[in-house]
Every structure is written in C-alpha cells, then in structure tokens.
Amino acid sequence: MDLQTLTYSVVGASFVLYIGIAIWSKANSTSEFYVAGKHVHPIANGMATAADWMSAASFISMAGLIAFLGYEGSMYLMGWTGGYVLLAMLLAPYLRKFGKFTVPEFIGDRYYSQTARIVAVICLIFISFTYVAGQMRGVGIVFSRFLEVPVNVGLFIGMGIVFIYAVLGGMRGITYTQVAQFCVLIFAYTVPAVFIAFQLTGNPFPQLALGSEMSDGSGLLLDKMDTVLVDLGFTSYTEPFNDKSMIDVFAITTALMVGTAGLPHVLVRFFTVPKVRDARRSAGWALVFIAILYTTAPAVGVLARMNLVNTVNGPEGVGTAYSEIPGWFQTWENSGLLGWFDHNGDGKIQYAAGNAFSSDNKGKPLFVGDERGQFGERLISNPSKGEIATGAPFANEIYVDRDMMVLANPEIAGLPNWVIALIAAGGVAAALSTAAGLLLVISASISHDLLKSTFAPNISEKSELMAGRIAAAVAIGIAGYLGMHPPAFVAQVVAFAFGLAASSLFPVILLGIFSKRINKWGAISGMCVGLVFTSAYIIYFKGVFIEPMAVNTADNWLFGISPEGIGAIGMLLNFAVAFVVSYLTPEPPKEIQDMVESIRVPQG
Amino acid sequence: MKEDSTSFAKEYWQANLRLIMGCLVVWFTVSFGFGILLVEPLNQFQIGGYKLGFWFAQQGAIYTFVGLIFFYAHRMNKLDKKYGVAEEDDS
Numbered sequence: 001m002d003l004q005t006l007t008y009s010v011v012g013a014s015f016v017l018y019i020g021i022a023i024w025s026k027a028n029s030t031s032e033f034y035v036a037g038k039h040v041h042p043i044a045n046g047m048a049t050a051a052d053w054m055s056a057a058s059f060i061s062m063a064g065l066i067a068f069l070g071y072e073g074s075m076y077l078m079g080w081t082g083g084y085v086l087l088a089m090l091l092a093p094y095l096r097k098f099g100k101f102t103v104p105e106f107i108g109d110r111y112y113s114q115t116a117r118i119v120a121v122i123c124l125i126f127i128s129f130t131y132v133a134g135q136m137r138g139v140g141i142v143f144s145r146f147l148e149v150p151v152n153v154g155l156f157i158g159m160g161i162v163f164i165y166a167v168l169g170g171m172r173g174i175t176y177t178q179v180a181q182f183c184v185l186i187f188a189y190t191v192p193a194v195f196i197a198f199q200l201t202g203n204p205f206p207q208l209a210l211g212s213e214m215s216d217g218s219g220l221l222l223d224k225m226d227t228v229l230v231d232l233g234f235t236s237y238t239e240p241f242n243d244k245s246m247i248d249v250f251a252i253t254t255a256l257m258v259g260t261a262g263l264p265h266v267l268v269r270f271f272t273v274p275k276v277r278d279a280r281r282s283a284g285w286a287l288v289f290i291a292i293l294y295t296t297a298p299a300v301g302v303l304a305r306m307n308l309v310n311t312v313n314g315p316e317g318v319g320t321a322y323s324e325i326p327g328w329f330q331t332w333e334n335s336g337l338l339g340w341f342d343h344n345g346d347g348k349i350q351y352a353a354g355n356a357f358s359s360d361n362k363g364k365p366l367f368v369g370d371e372r373g374q375f376g377e378r379l380i381s382n383p384s385k386g387e388i389a390t391g392a393p394f395a396n397e398i399y400v401d402r403d404m405m406v407l408a409n410p411e412i413a414g415l416p417n418w419v420i421a422l423i424a425a426g427g428v429a430a431a432l433s434t435a436a437g438l439l440l441v442i443s444a445s446i447s448h449d450l451l452k453s454t455f456a457p458n459i460s461e462k463s464e465l466m467a468g469r470i471a472a473a474v475a476i477g478i479a480g481y482l483g484m485h486p487p488a489f490v491a492q493v494v495a496f497a498f499g500l501a502a503s504s505l506f507p508v509i510l511l512g513i514f515s516k517r518i519n520k521w522g523a524i525s526g527m528c529v530g531l532v533f534t535s536a537y538i539i540y541f542k543g544v545f546i547e548p549m550a551v552n553t554a555d556n557w558l559f560g561i562s563p564e565g566i567g568a569i570g571m572l573l574n575f576a577v578a579f580v581v582s583y584l585t586p587e588p589p590k591e592i593q594d595m596v597e598s599i600r601v602p603q604g
Numbered sequence: 605m606k607e608d609s610t611s612f613a614k615e616y617w618q619a620n621l622r623l624i625m626g627c628l629v630v631w632f633t634v635s636f637g638f639g640i641l642l643v644e645p646l647n648q649f650q651i652g653g654y655k656l657g658f659w660f661a662q663q664g665a666i667y668t669f670v671g672l673i674f675f676y677a678h679r680m681n682k683l684d685k686k687y688g689v690a691e692e693d694d695s
Contacts, residue, residue, distance in 0.1 A: 066662075071658060071661065073662070074661035077662055077665075077666065078635045078639055078661065078666070081665075081666045081669055082631065082635050084669060085627070085628075085631045085669050085672055088673040088677070089624045089673075089676055090624070093680075208652075210653075211653030211654045212653055222653060222658070238655055238658045239647075240643045240647070240657070240658075240661075246640060246641070250640050250641070254636075257635075277680070277681055277684065277691065280673070280676065281674075283673055284674045284677055287670050291666050291669075294666055295666055298662040298663065597613065600613070600617055601689040602684055602689055602690060603684075603690060603691055603692075
C-alpha cells in the first residue's frame, strides 16, 4: 500500500473507533454531560487527563522546540509536568470534595459572589478559546500534510468528529474517547522514537538512549551532539542558559507549572472520579501517562536534530546535492515548513548556524508562488546575505520549521510507511482530544455558570442539557472559524493561556481552600489585578490587538522576565492583593468558613 | 464531643499541611533547584551518559514528580484512616 492510502486507512480507523465510543457512551443527564456521572475509574481518568492535557503542541511542536533550544527546552518539560504535583496536593482532592460541576461554580460559591463567578467564567472562556484555536490549526497542519486535502476540508472533518462525541456524549463521551485517543497518540509517539533510538544508539528505550553511546562508536550521544553543533557554529546543546537567562527560565517554568494546575479543562477532569482519594491517585496516573511522552520527547529532540544534520550535511559534512536529497525534503518544502537557498551556488544543501533568510521575515522564507529554480527547489524571494556565522564552516542555506521535526522525523530516519501513517493519526488524536476537553468546559461554563445560575435559574435539567449541547455546538463552530482564519496572533497568545491561568484562577482556588480568611473582595481584586497586569505586560511586548509598544528584548523586560514567564509575577501580585484586601475587609460569613472546613476532609 | 471532633479535624489538617510542605520542598529542589539554579555546578558530574544537572532538568525531575504524587496519595490514605475521615468503601 502506498503511504497515502495507508495514512487514510489508519486515520479513518481511528475515527471509526472514536465514533463507536461516542455512540456507546451517550450522556443522559447534566451530571453525565458535565462530569461523566462521577463514575470514571482513576486510571481511566488518568489516561483521559493525559490526552486532554497533551495537545497538538505537545505532540507536534514540543520535541522540535527542545531540538532547537537544547537545555532550555527543559522549561517545557518541567513546566508542563510539575503542575500535576500542585494539582494533586493543592487542588484536585478538595475540588472533588466540593463535588459540583465547574471551576467557576467553586469560585462563585466559595467567595459567595456572582461577580467572582462571572470573572472566573471570563478568564475560563478566554483561556480555553486561545487554546482551542491552536488545536484546530494542529488538525489542519496534519491533514494538509499527510492526507493532502485542503486545510479547510481537514478542519471540517475534525469538527464533525468532535461534534459527534462532544455534543452527544458530553463529558462521558469525551472521557472514553480520550482514553482511546491517549492509546493512539502515545503509541504513535513512542514507536518511531524507539526505532530511531535503536538505529542511532542500539538502545531501544529513548529515555536511556539519550544517555547512551552512539552505535557508530563516536562516543556519547549528548557529547556528540554538543560537538556537532559547536562545529557548525551553534551553541552547545547541553550547556545551560545560551538562549535564555536563568531568571527567565525560572519564571517561565513557574508560569507553566502554575498555569497547568490552573487550566480549567484539566481541573474539571478531577470532578469526574468517584472519590476524593481517587482524585489524588488519578493525578498520579495522569502524570505517569504524560511522563511517558515527556521523557521520550528530549530523546526525540536530540535524535531528530542529529538525523537532520547528518542527512543534510552528509557523511563528509560538506552538504548534500539537492538532486540527491531524500524525498521528504521536497514534501516539506511543498508544505512551506522547509526552505533552501543556494547561497554559495554549489547545488548542495548546507545546514549551519545563522539565518538563511532575511531577518525582515524573522528568518522565515517567503516563497515565490510555486515557481521552481534550476534544481527544482522552490524559489524564495528573501535570501539573507549568506554570511558565514561565527564558528560555522559555511553559510546556512536552509530554514527548518520546528513544527516539522516530529512529523518528519520518521521520514528523515527512513522508517517504514506504517510508522509515518501512525504519526498522522497520533497528531490528530492529540489535537482532537484537547479540543474536545476545552469545548466542554466552555459549554459547561455557558450553560451552567451563566445560563442556569445567572440568567435562567428555573431552567429544567432537560433544557439545561439541551443548552449545554447547543453551547458545545456553537463553540465548535467558533473554534473551527478560528482554525480556518487563524488570527495572526495565535502563536503569540499561547503565553496568554498559561499566564492567565497562573495569574487569575490558580491563586484564588488555592486560597479558597487553604485560607478561611480570604473573602470575596480579596478574591475579586486579586483575580482582576493578576489578569490585568499579565495581559497588559504581554500586550505591551507582543502587541496582540495593537502594535507592540516596546521591543520584546531582555533589556526592556521587568527583572529580565519575558512575556512567556510573566504569569509568575502576576500570580504573586494576585496572592499579595488578595491577602491585603481580605485583611482590610470583614471576614467571610460563618457558613463559608464551615464549607472550607468541610472540603478539607474527604468524609461526609 | 463537638470540641473533640473539631480539634481532631484541625490535627488532621495540620498533618496534611506538613506532608504537603515536605513534598513541595522535594518538588522545588529537584526542578528549580537541581534543574535550574544549580544546573551549572551539577553539570560537573556525569551520571550514565548525562551531565547530572541536564539529567535532572530533562528526565530526573519528571520521575521525581510521579513518585511524589503517589507517595502523597499513599500517605494521605493512611492519614484519612488514622483520623477516621476516610470515605466509605461502597459507592
């Protein structure tokens, strides 16, 4: 079977599986729709949480980011796993004991304030839509590359699938589909990694291969990587703080950890288990399943970069003629994620430090329509001057997008076609599972927090369920629109999702459990200060709706902290303001303090 | 009796807080400590084929996180039983 047919079959089979599960697990009550009736086994919930959490970004982009950042990639690895420790000890068990349906509901009840609840809903919707737009783009990338259908057709298929199981099945449908999606995505991620690890080091476990000797006898993989990169003029792979300062790495790691713990679609998963002790254990299982991917990713990063250097520069290290480069090069060139300009005119492709394309377009190539040059390469209108970077043997001639590393890895390593088809199914699974989880928290917060509690308190359960389904359908429509017309700022606002979760939701939930003294004024002002400070800082440097007001460089940053890490400061501000305001105003009523007492113990 | 049950709940909560603090110290040490603040001195040492600081940042911290959560869940189950606040087994 050729690659195309194989990919269609594998992806198609996975879709049939998801739809089958959806039909089997239809939701019949609001409790099933919002929290799967609280009957989910902790291990199943762990898998569902893992799939919910690991998005298109984790699957497609992260190993690529690590491959190019080296040590600094650690901030994603630690940041996106360490949050589960906070979740398991500080939030999940108590929210489960609280025992209702949504995160804003907890904030509204604990702070005896409809205003607090609505502020929380606003944060939640903003965080979730930001995130979901990225997922839809991920689905588009995978479809257009592997199935060679137009991005929009791919998007419609993806939306259709999510529609079926999210709208019909609600949380129940989503949970069991996510379990299946986890199996698909983790299999798809680890199989190529095992192959490649074995190829390069003789050790099939990627986690161990990372610390192994190269099988060609050229020493330890990481040492070899350092040497190879330094010889090409790059900074060393394992040395810390080449790309980012220590304080920035520290702040970004904090913001990602705390942000993870404050993300509503992750928190709500812990509402679905039967008991408080299941919530604790389930967080552990979730992290086990996440760790399988997150400990594999650093190996994938190194191996992919090594393979890229070896394939492009060839065994002699002088470059490979365009006519002799393997087919994947052109495929990815066609998708626009790879570009070549022959700076030295020798017909060979060379890869080294430095930008092959001019900095006006941030070093990315601008293709001249579909026109071809003398070797058959795509023509590019913005070559750089082709200067040789300090320490490099020759000028860099290619642009490699980080997003292609994981997807192209099996092809670069020359793995069989079924492995490549699997990667496509895995990427789609990662994107769809996260999108579904996000759409559910959006619809729940609209039908439950806004409609049921604010605008139409007397609505029957049946109508609320219908409203939930309609809200989910509308949210899918908006998400699809965002995926089809990705706002130029999508990439820039990812920092927003984590920064806002860290600086708005996390502190008030934490304080709501661990302090009886924090009152509604403290919580509302804390959330608002965290939200405003963090958004203002990100907009100031990244210019999300406006032109950036300052150049986004370390000299201009507050304490040298980049917009990606500013959520850490926003969180501290939120804590500080919540404390000060609460102690200046009357303490919460007795029944609220009793409620806090009761969520602290599992029984009752 | 009322007095007793509140002081009991207080003691349970204090024990929980101590456990959380202990776990968070480990959490901070392996990630922010070994993985970021001390990564340079630790990189002087090799473990297997890794520099030690680099290993903590890209592997070790994650393994420790997993262990910590199960440790916490296990100890909390014991505390729940000891203080008689565990949930009933039927559901």
